[in-house]
Amino acid sequence: MTDELLVVRAQLGERAALNELVTLWQVPVWTYVRRMLDAERADDVSQEVWLAVFRGLHRLREPGRFAPWLFTIARRSVTDRLRGEYAREAEEHAAGETVAGDPGEAVVNRAGLIGALSGLPLLEREVLVLYYLEDLPVEDCAQICGVPAGTVKSRLNRARRLLRAHLEEKGYRA
Known part of the structure; x- marks a missing residue:
């Protein structure tokens, strides 16, 4: 249903x-x-x-x-x-x-992704969680966050870069 x-x-x-x-x-x-x-x-x-x-x-x-x-x-x-x-x-x-x-x-000591997520700024963490972990489309993320879809996309981009840098700093390689 x-x-x-x-x-x-x-x-x-x-x-x-x-x-x-x-x-x-x-x-x-x-x-x-x-x-x-x-x-x-x-x-x-x-x-x-x-x-x-x-x-x-x-x-x-x-x-x-x-x-x-x-x-x-x-x-x-x-x-x-x-x-x-x-x-x-x-x-x-x-x-x-x-x-x-x-x-x-x-x-x-929070391991892996959870630790890395908690190290992200709140706005970037929020869009990562909504988009990747809750599988919501960009438009729904934008509505939830009260920002334009372009802002969600730029936050996702920044969040991915920050997350990548944080994981590489911890010894993980892409």
Whole structure:
């Protein structure tokens, strides 16, 4: 069954269709959020995404555009979480408190691609995840990120160059 049909059925109040949508998209959403944040925050943000989907599904005018709409919500949720954390850290720092990082996170050596992805700037990491790992077309990535398709292409190009340089620095050869 297509996403479009499931969305229409869910908008009409059919719980089974809504459950099927969640079943189909829960892992891709969590994976996207996890690639943008750490695992603990990914769980919380994924729940926020699904809550927003439940609240807003009736307002989705183009059921065939469910995937870009869903990832737009996920992107906004990740951005809101990061923005809130940065603001809290700035307040704590301004108040004279020392902000301690997670020592376990510093010790963990993330291997291969995941480590390289986390080293990329957020905008470049985001388009790489959407385009290559979520298999979304450039146009959908552009809609999700709120930028023109040309900007997505230039970010992809820059991200590939940065990723290649990072992997070569770690000893991997193309």
